[in-house]
Amino acid sequence: MKARVFVTLRSGILDPQGKAIEGALKSLQIDGVKSVRQGKLFDVEIEAQDPAAAKALLQQACQKLLANQVVEDFEVEIS
């Protein structure tokens, strides 16, 4: 089973990397981008009986390893 995990900064947490990208896009004359926030993405292959079990497994992986829940949120998408 394939899944994708998204880890993003919580709103209110500063994202200097996103700000740097906004500046770089402006200097490349790519206009129209109002804001950028960078996050992480994990493409995971799992062995699980059903999508619900896969989701539970990945939520556990996020809580224990992939996301720092003080400053980050995560989403799990089973495909």
Next chain:
Amino acid sequence: MKARVFVTLRSGILDPQGKAIEGALKSLQIDGVKSVRQGKLFDVEIEAQDPAAAKALLQQACQKLLANQVVEDFEVEIS
């Protein structure tokens, strides 16, 4: 308009960070994860007339800045 850009390593390109995560999950007794590949995620807010224009703008941003197309692929998702 909001959009999400995914930048992932092309298949065949080694991902040592993903391998490290696989190892860490095993040592945390989170079993069932067969493979992990890490990528980047950008949450972007754009000013564009329509979704097609937004997509074109972000494809340009990926080609010029966000993705290194020698080793990375990108996907743009307008929401």
